[in-house]
Amino acid sequence: MTITYADVGAASDRVSGYVRPVTLTPVDPGTFGGADVHLALEFMQHTGSFKARGALNFTAHHLRAGTMPEAGVVIASGGNAGLACAWAAARHDVPATVFVPETAPRVKVDKLRKLGADVRQVGSEYAEALQASQQYAAATGALQSHAYDHPLIAAGAGTLMEEIHQALPDLDTVVVAVGGGGLFTGITAAAHEHDVHVVAVEPENCRALNTAIRAGRVTDVTVDSIAADSLGARRTSEMALQWARTANATSLLVTDDAIHSARRALWDHRRLAVEHGAATALAALLSGVHEPADGEQVAVILCGANTDPSDLVH
Known part of the structure; x- marks a missing residue:
């Protein structure tokens, strides 16, 4: 199971007119x-993250194919993926059921309900919510979505790279944070087509893709980082590993201190409030882990802003 550049192109057609075109700033x-470095401000996307692209592509594909069931879509996620799924479903008048742990923050549960989702709180951990969502799908016929490990989700995320390349046709390198690998997969599938090198950045203690590359196979990792709420996947996808090999992507790790500093710098110098996961890509440059060459044109993706900004303004 993987995606091609053609899948990204098809996704661009489906999401056109629905997603907000990315803004790039030098x-x-x-x-x-x-x-020559630009920031791709994807955190200004609907629902506050790039995940709106994949969720919309997933929903639109099934509607066009006539494979959207009456029960709609179901997903287990109290984070960005759940918000994106609920938003995309609402755009097309499709029912959405989102399973979250009972420990999910009330603010996220409230946002999901405002988007029209049927929110089911089950268990104390994501794994329990996931199992409940799978049982719901089996009982109702609802279409099971995923936060990152699905070709339509990854291809939708890749539409971001298409927009970046259109704005910066001489781009040499794109720097992207990696969690489960959906964004990385889509970005890399498109970047490889345009001969753009991909630099994948992960927290030192959330290194699912880096570990898979080194081991030569997908494997479980421990998760312990300030960016774990958005980058804390215990394993990357097979698609991500395959594209990392195909494109010979560079895999880098950054410390939590570097991530914290990058997030702080974005606020202090530009008044941009992003989540720690979004600051992770920039942390590679600011900490010196990745040093662009003179004359190199680089795009750094700031992928999400679903964060509590109170620690930035004090």
Whole structure:
């Protein structure tokens, strides 16, 4: 199971007119030597993250194919994926059921309900909510969605790279944070087509893709990072590993301190409030883990902003 560049192209057609085109802004000249660096402000996307693209592609595909059941879609997620699924379903008047743990923050549960989702709180951990969602799908015929490990979800995420390349046709490198690998897969499938190198950045203690690359296979990892709420997948997808090999992507790790500093810098210098996961890609450049060459054109993806900004304004 994987995706191709053609899948990204098909996704671009489905999401056109529904998603917000990404805004790119240049970093001050000289910040990274002679490199020309732009920030891709995808955190301004509907529902506050790139995941709206994949969720919309998933929903639109099944509607066009006539495979959307009366029961609609179901997903287990109290985070960005659940919000995106609920939003995409609402855009097309499709029922959405979202299973979350009983421990899910009330603010996220309230957001899901405002989007029209039927929220079911089950168990104390994600695994229990996932099992309940699978049982619900089997009993009702609802279409099971996934936070990242699905070709339609990954292809939808890849539409972001298409927009970046259209705005920066001479782009050399794209830097992207990696959790489960859906965004990385889509970005890399499109970037490889345009001969753009991909730099994948993960927290030191949330390194599912990095571990898979080193081991030569997908494997479970421990998760312990300030960015774990969005990048804390215990294993990457087979699609992500395959594309990492195909495109010879660079896999880098950054510390939690570097992530914290990058998030703080975005607020202090630009008044941008992003989640720790979104600051992870920029942390690679600011910490010196990745040093762009003089003349290199680089895009750094800031992928989400579903965060509590109170720690930034004090």
